[in-house]
Amino acid sequence: MRRPVTLVPILFLAACAPRVAQQPAPTTTPVGVDRPSGVLIGLTASELGARFGAPRFQVREGAGTKLQWSENGCVLDAYLYPPPNGQGVPRVAHVDARNPSGADLNIDNCLSLLAR
Numbered sequence: 001m002r003r004p005v006t007l008v009p010i011l012f013l014a015a016c017a018p019r020v021a022q023q024p025a026p027t028t029t030p031v032g033v034d035r036p037s038g039v040l041i042g043l044t045a046s047e048l049g050a051r052f053g054a055p056r057f058q059v060r061e062g063a064g065t066k067l068q069w070s071e072n073g074c075v076l077d078a079y080l081y082p083p084p085n086g087q088g089v090p091r092v093a094h095v096d097a098r099n100p101s102g103a104d105l106n107i108d109n110c111l112s113l114l115a116r
Helices: 008-016 045-052 107-115
Strands: 057-061 064-071 074-081 091-098
Touching (some): 045 074
Antiparallel strands (some): 064 074
């Protein structure tokens, strides 16, 4: 004679199985670092030169050009790229500001240090 199998022990065991908790992805927000205000975005190398003088460092990186100014504890890197169609004058697409040891600086504060 066969005994009927009850589902109660099986359900009890399933309830005791370890559960994988979904952890929310950590959000990383840099503390005390403001991102560019956009004041330099879209400028040409000539316009940057008129504002800051000749760059201390210039390097071509693929289709882009990195220009760098350094003064009064601020290092400003401006990255210029040609328009998507490849025709026209390269313009600033991104800027970074840091101190000489590499820690991020507020762009507006860096611009005021470069202007001194």
